[in-house]
Amino acid sequence: MKLAFDIALRFLKSSKGQTILIVLGIAIGVSVQIFIGSLITGLQKSLVDKTVGSAPQITVAPQEDGDFILDAQAEIKTIKAANPAEIKSLVAVTQGPAILKTPDQSTTIILRGFEWDDAQGIYKIADRLVKGNLGTNKNEVVIGKDLSENLNVKIDDTLEMITPTGKTGEFLVTGYFDLQVKSLNESWILTNTDTAQTFLETGDGVSQIEMQVNDVFVADEVAMDVEKRLNDETLIVTNWKEENAALLSGLSGQTASSLMIQFFVLISVVLGIASVLAISVVQKSRQIGILKAMGMQNPKASLVFLFQGFLLGILGAFVGIALGIGLSWSFATLVTNPDGTSLVPFYIDWFFIGISAGIAIIASTLAALIPAIRVSKLDPMEVIKNG
Amino acid sequence: MDNFVVEVKGVSKVYGKTIKTVALHELNLGFKTGSFNAIIGESGSGKSTLLNIIGTLDRPTKGEVIINGVSTRNMSKGRLADLRNETLGFVFQFHYLLPEFTAMENVLMPYRVAHGKADKESQKRAREILNLVGLEKVENNLATNMSGGQQQRTAIARALMNQPKIILADEPTGNLDSQTTDSIYQLFRKINQELGTTFIIITHDRRVAEKADRIVEILDGRISLDIVK
Ligand SMILES: Nc1ncnc2c1ncn2[C@@H]1O[C@H](COP(=O)(O)OP(=O)(O)OP(=O)(O)O)[C@@H](O)[C@H]1O
Ligand SMILES: [Mg+2]
Secondary structure (H helix, E strand, O other): OHHHHHHHHHHHHHOHHHHHHHHHHHHHHHHHHHHHHHHHHHHHHHHHHHHHOOOOOEEEEEOOOOOOEOOHHHHHHHHHHHOOOOEEEEEEEEEEEEEEEOOOOEEEEEEEEOOHHHHHHHHOHHHHEEEEOOOOOOOEEEEEHHHHHHHOOOOOOEEEEEOOOOOEEEEEEEEEEOOOOHHHHHHEEEEOHHHHHHHOOOOOOEOEEEEEEOOHHHHHHHHHHHHHHHOOOOEEEEEHHHHOHHHHHHHHHHHHHHHHHHHHHHHHHHHHHHHHHHHHHHHOHHHHHHHHHOOOOHHHHHHHHHHHHHHHHHHHHHHHHHHHHHHHHHHHHHOEOOOOOEOOOOOOOHHHHHHHHHHHHHHHHHHOHHHHHHHHHOOHHHHHHHO | OOOEEEEEEEEEEEEOOOOOEEEEEEEEEEEEOOOEEEEEEOOOOOHHHHHHHHOOOOOOOEEEEEEOOEEOOOOOHHHHHHHHHHHEEEEOOOOOOOOOOEHHHHHHHHHHHHHOOOOHHHHHHHHHHHHHOOOHHHOOOEHHHOOHHHHHHHHHHHHHOOOOOEEEEEOOOOOOOHHHHHHHHHHHHHHHHHHOOEEEEEOOOHHHHHOOOEEEEEEOOEEEEEEEO
């Protein structure tokens, strides 16, 4: 073992140019894998985060339009118990459409009422409030930034709203929010539960219960747990995955194409190593021949070449990791949006990097298998005869 | 019975399948323990073929080689490799040193093939052998950074490392000047006398052959002359 390793090391050291070339080859392969992998993962993470990071990921609502969930607190307890490890940020929402009237125009909005503290989990409303404060008193509301601009409404102004059933009410604007989605900023008016329940005439009922999960990609499974736990025909459980099928199929297409690229990079790395090591068997045949004449066993002689593949793989993987991280970092730093934030956030997935490096090392060792087999077949007589 | 350390029994060697070249014809030959033997013969007579078969590097077409009283005919490749490592030392016309290693490391190589790591004692031994062949000054030179004579002496030192019972040498001084040749044969003799190592040496040099205990001449794959002094 030790001798085979030492000889492998010495062979690699003695043909430095060749060694550096293969190491670079492997390193470039590994770095491309890491770069593409982290680019795609970073992209997908930020995309998913933008899509559902500040939105409900699972929603429980009555089957029939116009029905309400009467005992929200009890339902919330049941839901939470369905999967305590995953479910978080539960909030009961009372909502309904209304027409907002100003002196010059009227628009349709959605009035959403919840306990501000509960809503902090999903909507981070305290952070999204750009001006004023949250309306905690009866008939106080906060409105979207875009809506306030469209209608020229200011803080402390009074708004008039009409429900579809014709009920009217007057509300005091206490602040603006910016949810970073224009359509929501234009159509949502947020208030406390009490105000919404009174104005929308839901009594003690709420319209739906929203929640998030720790791992967004298992939202569908958690939704199933919730449905089973609730065991209530009148309620319907939806999750973001079924509503964003197009996005998800896009993501999985992306993942598949990235795997393809990585697969071909791997193949070219393996071919490169195998061919260079095959040449090196010819170059080193004198040495191998004499070692065998001296009594080195065939498996040991093969081991010399397997170790070379292994060492090249390790070296290549480490250089490749450094290159790949450098590449990802420069991409994240240099390729930016107009506002200076990176287009794709810098993201290091050590697990993925570990897998790439591991595969490179295993592949390099396996690539050395063919030359190693050739070595074991080499007859010392050939070398000694031909000088 | 004579105590032969190497015995060749009815060994034939035929090269080629369609056009057959018979290199050795049913040879019978025994070498005594501690003897110093020269094999001579004209070019193409079959000397190297015989030596390689004795050294178990090549297999005879017919017959068998007995080393230390044990037939090598049915030994596996691995078993033969161990036998070569423990019992045989080779010196070829070309030195076949590993150019990636120093003189010292090359000399240690047969030991490491057997034991993996070179311990203090083996290193001391390697140094002693290098002194014996007069290479103490260049022991840390890479094999490529030595003169032809030095390289050949390193190869001899390497053959001695595992204290083999038999040293097989195929024109070991073919590429050296007469002065170096003399000193190498003196060295062989010294080792032969001090350690009782058996030597079988192929040589073209009559002068060298005459100093041996026994001269075997090969002609067209047969023994044409066998002189024991
Ligand atoms: N691989 C081979 N294939 C066919 N014939 C061979 C092969 N090796 C050797 N021979 C033949 O066997 C015969 C003996 O060769 P060998 O090398 O033993 O001669 P030698 O006595 O060592 O000669 P030299 O003094 O030139 O080294 C020669 O006729 C040679 O042509
Ligand atoms: Mg010859």
